[in-house]
Amino acid sequence: MKRKTLFITAAVVLVAAFLVGTLVYQSRKADSAQALARQALLVRDHAPTVGPAEAKVHIVEFLDPACETCRSFYPFVKRMMAANPGKIRVSVRYAPFHSNSDYVVKVLEATRKQGKYWEALEALLAAQPSWAPNHSPQPDLVWRHLAGLGLDLERVRQDMDAPDIARVVAQDIADAKALNVTKTPEFFVNGQPMPSFGYEQLTTLVNDALATAYR
């Protein structure tokens, strides 16, 4: 009788282990499929990217040019890139949540056509308090801050309404929505979002990704 109990228990344990293993394996597979799907939404060819293509740590930032926190994170991310030369690249996606932010985004995308994107972004972020006082971007005030960059501003004005720019902005907004980005800046490091918001969390996430990618 004792032997029968032992045998049946063993059989049940083995089959249960098989079933649990199946469930675990399949949920992991679903997770990685989900991560892949998220990666497809995160990494778009159209996104302006800085840093070498072979860098193994890819930070995707959803940014609103009128957002103050994006402004303060910008030099922080730049410092992280400088501290790990060649290992980090950063892509900018747009989440223009402030009203009129989409105007500024279109201006930025138009400066890209003249190869002055990063200069324009840095100039606008630096001057943010003057053209977006009290969180309300004033489209007309943007232009004067682009004056010193050697841009053909007349062409920027024409290009900013180009259909390809509208498509980029629409795509970014759609992806931000699908990825549940509700505040800016939102950072994804190799597909991983920050567990909670903060400089510390971003640093940890980037350091972990660096440690995994370059061990």
Place this chain on the structure above:
Amino acid sequence: MATNPFVNDETPIRGHAQELGWNLVFVCWLTATSSTLGALFFSEVMDLPPCVLCWYQRIFIFPLALLLPFGLFPFDPKVVRYALPLSVVGWSIAFFHVLLTYGVIPESIRPCTQGVPCALNPIEWFGFVSIPLLSLVAFSVINALLLVTHYKVPQ
């Protein structure tokens, strides 16, 4: 029913051997069943297609999972006679397969070039554990325990 203490299974020495034999065959069954479920996990859950040599090994391990319990209830040491041939043949195939995956046997005598290559290692745990090695270990355990059962337990 009157019982003769000298032929009764419950006499201390004979009972002890029987106990040992049952435990040995039980462990063989555990090994065979784990291997069977493991093989099914690899092919059905992880979607790793079994190569030809894997199929031959499966032919010799799957029946053991079903056959051995018949030798356990009631315990019949003669089960070794039916189980050992299967596990010996399975062991030989697993041994050949291991030599193949670890490159001991040269490419030219590889029997399976079509379908899934047998020398392909879809899993590698701790750098050296492959599926054929797991199979070889399982067959070795079963062979060894069945042989002990054969020589230590009076039939």
